[in-house]
Amino acid sequence: EAQVTQNPRYLITVTGKKLTVTCSQNMNHEYMSWYRQDPGLGLRQIYYSMNVEVTDKGDVPEGYKVSRKEKRNFPLILESPSPNQTSLYFCASRPGRNTGELFFGEGSRLTVL
Amino acid sequence: GEDVEQSLFLSVREGDSSVINCTYTDSSSTYLYWYKQEPGAGLQLLTYIFSNMDMKQDQRLTVLLNKKDKHLSLRIADTQTGDSAIYFCAESRAGGGNKLTFGTGTQLKVEL
Numbered sequence: 001e002a003q004v005t006q007n008p009r010y011l012i013t014v015t016g017k018k019l020t021v022t023c024s025q026n027m028n029h030e031y032m033s034w035y036r037q038d039p040g041l042g043l044r045q046i047y048y049s050m051n052v053e054v055t056d057k058g059d060v061p062e063g064y065k066v067s068r069k070e071k072r073n074f075p076l077i078l079e080s081p082s083p084n085q086t087s088l089y090f091c092a093s094r095p096g097r098n099t100g101e102l103f104f105g106e107g108s109r110l111t112v113l
Numbered sequence: 114g115e116d117v118e119q120s121l122f123l124s125v126r127e128g129d130s131s132v133i134n135c136t137y138t139d140s141s142s143t144y145l146y147w148y149k150q151e152p153g154a155g156l157q158l159l160t161y162i163f164s165n166m167d168m169k170q171d172q173r174l175t176v177l178l179n180k181k182d183k184h185l186s187l188r189i190a191d192t193q194t195g196d197s198a199i200y201f202c203a204e205s206r207a208g209g210g211n212k213l214t215f216g217t218g219t220q221l222k223v224e225l
Contacts, residue, residue: 004155035215040121042201043156043215058212090155102213104155 002027004105006091012111013081021076021108023091029103031094032074033058034066036087037107043090049074050097081112117204117216124222131189133219135202138183142204145178146213147187150199159187159200189221197223 004025013019025032033048035058045058049068063085065077074093078085089108094100117137125131137145143164148156162169162176162185169176175188185202202216 040217042117042119042217045212048212092155101158102156104157106153106155 004091004093004103006105006108010109014113015082016080019078023074024072025093029093029095030097033092034076035090038087083112086112117214119216119219122220125192127223127225129192131192133187133200135185135216136183137204139206142206144205145185146203148201192223194223197221
């Protein structure tokens, strides 16, 4: 089944404890992206990647890192999480760098205490 | 500005039509999208319209685009309880990987 898989789906952590949210797609998509969803703000793009080893900042990249060592994986790294990073995170992918439908994962709800 | 705006809530009775509105600011938008988010799930693409079109119909869904006013709407005919969800409009802009900019989302509640 074609899908975008995120892990973990739910996580409660404490300020400063490094964490990684993994994202994997099995559709051989070139483009991958991370969004955060907050009430009243919709989805805001954190980082995106147009291909392996190519990543760029989105609208709200501060406090986050990403890597794209393989085509299928695009992990989101929070080196030192803070409470303002408490949010619902979505990974998404699409076939082409500039075109095609965006497919979303089911989301990862992160709480930073 | 880069804002895509939607009203936060809409409540309709089952069987009525729902109209969800969206305004955007970037006149260079190429495609405009409607996504649906059901509880506990990611976003799913419902429909989209190219910026040189005025209207697109797909079964119970009708998308209207007023490019002059930068206004997009989604009409759902014969709304069902299964249509209860959050609906996001999004615009695609050239450059930067054809980034999608999402609206704030409209929570649609369908009452019996």
